[in-house]
Amino acid sequence: MSIDTMTTRKRGGSRFGSFVKELLIVVVGALIVSSLLRAFVGQMFIIPSESMENTLLVGDRVVVQKLTDPKRGDVVVFEDPGGWLESGPAPDPTTLDKVLDFIGFPTASSPEHLIKRIIGMPGDHVVCCDNQGRIKVNDQAMDESEYLYKEPDGTQIAPSDIAFDLVVPADRIFVMGDHRDLSADSRCHLSDLSLDGPAGTIAFVPLDKVVGPAFAIAAPFSRAKILHRPAIFDKVPAPTEPPPAQAVIKPAGISC
Numbered sequence: 632m633s634i635d636t637m638t639t640r641k642r643g644g645s646r647f648g649s650f651v652k653e654l655l656i657v658v659v660g661a662l663i664v665s666s667l668l669r670a671f672v673g674q675m676f677i678i679p680s681e682s683m684e685n686t687l688l689v690g691d692r693v694v695v696q697k698l699t700d701p702k703r704g705d706v707v708v709f710e711d712p713g714g715w716l717e718s719g720p721a722p723d724p725t726t727l728d729k730v731l732d733f734i735g736f737p738t739a740s741s742p743e744h745l746i747k748r749i750i751g752m753p754g755d756h757v758v759c760c761d762n763q764g765r766i767k768v769n770d771q772a773m774d775e776s777e778y779l780y781k782e783p784d785g786t787q788i789a790p791s792d793i794a795f796d797l798v799v800p801a802d803r804i805f806v807m808g809d810h811r812d813l814s815a816d817s818r819c820h821l822s823d824l825s826l827d828g829p830a831g832t833i834a835f836v837p838l839d840k841v842v843g844p845a846f847a848i849a850a851p852f853s854r855a856k857i858l859h860r861p862a863i864f865d866k867v868p869a870p871t872e873p874p875p876a877q878a879v880i881k882p883a884g885i886s887c
Contacts, residue, residue: 674694674695674697674842674843675692675693675694675695675849676692676693676695676708676744676746676842676845677690677691677692677693678690678691678692678693678746680813681810681813682746682747682808682809682810682813682814682815682816683706683746683747683748683808683809683810683814684780684809684810684813685780685781685809685810686706686748686778686809686858687706687746687809687845687848688854690851691848691850691851691854692848692849692850692851693706693708693746693845693847693848693849693858694845694846694847694848694849695707695708695842695843695844695845695846696843696844696846697842697843698843699843699844701749701804701838701841701843701844702749702752702844702860702864703749703750703751703752703755703768703864703867704748704749704860704861704863704864705748705749705844705845705860706746706747706748706749706844706845706858707746707747707748707749707804707806707841707842707843707844707845708744708745708746708841708842708843708845709744709745709746709747709806709836709840709841709842710743710744710745710840710842711743711744711745711840712820712833712834712835712836712837712840713825713826713833714820714823714833715745715815715820715833716743716745744842746845747806747807747808747814747816747817748778748806748807748808748809749804749805749806750766750768750805750806750807750817751768751797751799751804751805752799752804752870753799753800753801753802753803753804753838753870753874754798754799754801754869754870754872754873754874754875755768755769755798755799755805755867755870756768756769756770756796756797756798756870757795757796757797757798757799757805758795758796758797759790759791759793759794759795759796760790760791760794764789764790765790766790766791768867769867769868769869769870769871770868771866771867771868773790773863773867774863775790775861775863777861777863778809778861779809779811780809780810780811780812780813788810788811788812789811790811791807791811791818792811792812793818793885793886793887794882794885795818795821795880795881795882795885796880796881796882797821797878797879797880797881798870798872798874798875798878798879799835799874799878800832800835800874800875800876800877800878801873801874801875801876802837802838802839802874803835803836803837803838803878804835804836804838804841805817805834805835805836806836815887817834817835817836818834818885818887819834819886819887820833820834821834821880821885821886822880822883822884822885822886828877828878829877829878830883831878831880831885832877832878834878834880835878845858846858
């Protein structure tokens with residue numbers, strides 16, 4: 632073998648090794664940036680159920696941002712407050728699933744997380760319903776036609792078939808799904824027993840369990856769009872009293 636041939640091979644090997652090193656640096660850097668973005672900026676979740684139809688459909692991938700505090704009217708992802716989800720064995724994720732989930736592209740709905748719309752913030756007085764069947768928040772009747780589920784024939788479902796009168800406790804929120812007939816939301820836990828408070832405590836989601844507001848549908852591409860907070864919530868006045876330490880729930884024994 633000639634010296635020129637050996638030199639050419641060494642140079643080729645050196646260039647390939649340099650390319651591999653640069654590629655590894657790019658990949659590792661991308662993973663670090665992605666993990667930081669996920670931890671502090673935003674995260675993607677897959678919609679697992681029909682409870683938010685037709686705002687969100689099963690299989691939609693929504694992007695949740697973590698830069699702003701949740702507000703009344705926001706659609707938020709949150710950890711199970713305790714007993715909302717049926718426990719059961721989850722399928723073991725593949726290595727690819729783990730990698731994609733780590734960098735913010737989940738392949739399955741995130742366990743122990745739910746997604747609903749905030750109806751009441753701490754201190755809010757939420758009542759169902761007035762004489763026109765509308766939910767009231769701090770005495771403001773809510774026209775929820777913008778987001779409540781409609782049947783295929785165009786008939787809008789009722790805001791709630793469950794009557795209640797409550798005040799949201801401090802540091803917690805009251806949430807409901809947009810497809811109220813298929814949503815086991817805060818209403819369904821207003822009489823549940825709790826380890827950290829009176830019956831009904833776990834109906835109200837602690838703010839520290841909220842991941843953040845969903846601000847966009849990222850996939851499928853045919854449904855990609857920005858999610859807007861409905862304007863009706865801008866009309867709701869602030870509560871007149873400080874939020875109570877414990878929820879006020881009337882009547883007792885409410886359940887779905």
